Amino acid sequence: MTDQPSTERRRRKGLDSPTLSDVAREAGVSSITVSRALNDPDSVRANTRKKIEAAIDKVGYVRNMVAGSLASASSRFIPVIVPSLSNVVFVEVIQGLQATFEQHGYQILLGNTDYSMKREEELIRTFLGWSPTALVTTGLRHQESLSNLLARYQRPLVEIMELGDAIDMNVGMSHYQAGHCMADHLVSRGYRRILYAGTQMQGNYRTRQRYEGHRERLLQAGLDAPLMEWQSPSHFELGATALDAALSEYPDIEAIHFTDDVMASGALLHATKKGLKIPEDIAIAGFTGLPFGQALSPRLTTVVSPREAIGRLAATQIITRLQGQQPKQRSIDVGFELIVGESS
């Protein structure tokens, strides 16, 4: 009765897919050797490896990642928390992260907060239950309880998009400087009555920072820094609406600095349709450097943020740490670039 391993009652549930020990039996080795062949092929003799590979094919083995993660107390999951997928910016960041992680066998776990810090905390707490290898989240501001949790978190953590006082690592750019830079451009172009148009600025700290930078530059130049804000998500139509509202609220406005290219493009198209000359009647500027802004005529003046690079660099920071090395810098400033189109 002690010895019938191959006919033992198999599993409680119906799924009787082959396991490591099925492969091991087939290959005539122990299951730990198969495990090694899978996780670190070089630690097994070439000949043994070959037998194991043949056995895997023969029995049709599919690796059970769940069991592996439980035993090692670590999955190959890396949660990535972003505030929105409606904003292309985050999609591009995700592409950068995914491309890099994929090469190293890590899988993203996507979380969408909808700009809610409460949701961010819930998501991260849930993801922690998956024994993630590392964590990527957006922004430097979190609920206090989450900040405490993350401060105690023992694995690589990158906060992306913004620059500042990060918990662990950080990849981003200064939105304050980006706003300042664009304002500087507008001022030096000779515009004096310049409006900033934003949306949902209470939940989006980066938008607020861009406005702050903008405002600082205008004040330096002795100018007012009026602000108009909307509460709907950024959208082409909102740009059109915003243009109309701006012109009626500030009839003598010369330039509008929009919080992103989507609104700016919507406004630009709407202005053209209304017969306004750009930039003579009204100058328009955006932020992000999205392709359609550059396809318009006049071409949109904007500040390009390197979205995919943020993703790649964040992933690289993590991979470096997972390989036991220390990245050269804990905080990476990806910078930005002013693109002067014909819209200003």
Added chain:
Amino acid sequence: MTDQPSTERRRRKGLDSPTLSDVAREAGVSSITVSRALNDPDSVRANTRKKIEAAIDKVGYVRNMVAGSLASASSRFIPVIVPSLSNVVFVEVIQGLQATFEQHGYQILLGNTDYSMKREEELIRTFLGWSPTALVTTGLRHQESLSNLLARYQRPLVEIMELGDAIDMNVGMSHYQAGHCMADHLVSRGYRRILYAGTQMQGNYRTRQRYEGHRERLLQAGLDAPLMEWQSPSHFELGATALDAALSEYPDIEAIHFTDDVMASGALLHATKKGLKIPEDIAIAGFTGLPFGQALSPRLTTVVSPREAIGRLAATQIITRLQGQQPKQRSIDVGFELIVGESS
């Protein structure tokens, strides 16, 4: 020696976060009761539940999803395989899926095939190792070995975007009909020399199907159905390039039916910049119904596909099955809608 559970040597690794039995001990119940309180609160008496909740807070318990998935041979993961994230269409589908799955506590595992069927198979095989609850993949065509695998797969599976002979469930639309519909519109508008402009049609079956529908309609009308194809991914600039190439290859062309709104919009903007009158000099049509096409003037004529609805419906099909019911229909046609802008 038999009885010192609370001081036993805890865990092999440093991570000594509290476990279910810590909570159970604290609450004075058995761990299975805690498990029940977590998974099916109604199966536990209110009073017991309260004690357990207090204990969870007290010890700072974080649920280990990995262990749960191993024991139950099922995770709450649902892989979603898409060909690209550069195409907004798939991002919107993902948003629809995510919103619905999230409400039911399922987590998406995102896989990007880059239009490679080989990659699709690799991704799905890997994801299978996570004991997923269900599967969502794009298109009806797969590598044969994958089709075989999926046919044997015992859990809910939805193939999205296209309509046809699905393995299990199916949510999508007829791209053939969409192409046919747009061609019909152009023909009935009186255009006779109509070009179809596509990209990467060998890897993208849906684009091919739209062309087939287009072609069929033109042939019915006794017209030629010339096709121009590019190999780079769709992009605004490619639309501009395509317009120039089309005008030089077919100088007397009257209308161009683009495979998507991105190319069509790029062409439209480029045509306007060149001083061409739309639709008098050249009519332009797209596919998908993206917001920027509708923000242009002239507004882009296009066929709208309900992207987010595809995601929501696919998720709903799966949820229904997971709740033990049979969805009303195995295959859902989400349809499409012709939007006649001023570009045709």
Added chain:
DNA sequence: CTGAAAGCGCTAACAC
């Protein structure tokens, strides 16, 4: 380079 034993933390199955 390979193996034996002992769990990882949870839930299925069956009692009571």
Added chain:
DNA sequence: GTGTTAGCGCTTTCAG
């Protein structure tokens, strides 16, 4: 409604 027992399939640890 709650408890006992026995794994889920893998990797860690410690030998050799």
